[in-house]
Amino acid sequence: MNRKPIIGITMGDAAGVGPEIIVKSLSQPGVYESSQPLVIGDAKILERAANLLNLDVRVKRIDSNLNFEAKYGEIACLDLDLLPVDLPFGQISAESGHAAFEYLRTAIELANDKKIDAICTAPLNKEALHKGGHLYPGHTEILAELTNTKDFSMMLSSPKLKVIHVTTHVGIIDAVNMINPGRVYDVIRLAHDTLSKSGINHPKIAVCGINPHAGENGLFGYGEEEEKIIPAVEQAISEGIKVEGPLPADTLFYRAVRGDFDIVVAMYHDQGHGPIKVLGLEAGVNITVGLPIIRTSVDHGTAFDIAGLGVADERSLMEAIRQAIELAPKQ
Known part of the structure; x- marks a missing residue:
């Protein structure tokens, strides 16, 4: 029997809607039937999102050995502990931009080492990324550089x-x-x-x-x-x-x-x-093709204007997770 693939979900820019759509998505039982989701981010920010949404889920902190069993009602988080719990919603900052980079860098390292089977990314903010000292146009170029990939492209799928x-x-x-x-x-x-x-x-x-x-x-x-x-x-x-x-x-x-x-x-x-x-934004998924690892993403931005309101639509992330599961190796 094939094992369930581990899908590393990066939190993106924590001042945006990423934490909210992650918590919403991982509060649905179907995700756990076919995968082991693992959030790479800040546990306390996820806890803040769960409280904001009044969702009865527990955030479980795990270490880099990734000894965990994903189960419904419990969100596994590789806690990098980079941000303050009172990080303002909807504001561009160097600290949230740097944290978003570190979440992705860690996920790429884990994927390169075959500790996770695919990466699914929540949105980052390019201006915050640059303020944080990481002068890349976006996720795609970071992924290409850190996997030593020359020929790659962004594919949008709906x-x-x-x-x-x-x-x-x-x-x-x-x-x-x-x-x-x-x-x-x-x-x-x-x-x-x-x-x-x-x-x-x-x-x-x-x-x-x-x-x-x-x-x-x-x-x-x-x-x-x-x-x-x-x-x-x-x-x-x-x-x-x-x-x-x-x-x-x-x-x-x-x-x-x-x-x-x-x-x-x-x-x-x-x-x-x-x-x-x-x-429809809710149906679009961003897939980086040409990489030696699997990477999918939402096809929308950080939505700073609605961050912290609890109204962000998680359907694009759900579809991105679904496609990451479908593309990930199962053996």
């Missing part, structure tokens, strides 16, 4: 649409400059390999253009599609990958939701994130 990105957390001008045939090909290949491993035979991949109407044969832009995208698509086709593009983004996402394609390759952050989020 029930009706999957999107993988050529560029992510950079300005639009920088994004266009960074796009090149090698990178586009690598992302097409990552999309193909990831979906193939998940059981989709010969996945159908669509590639967005950069300009309106994918340049419309040179009418818009300066030939970016011909220079940066078409060579990559042709290379992938020559290797037997089922890929089309570059295609106009304004109709492509409709076609993908309709079922014409299994995944869309987006050229830049908002091109891919916008359609996913229109379909």
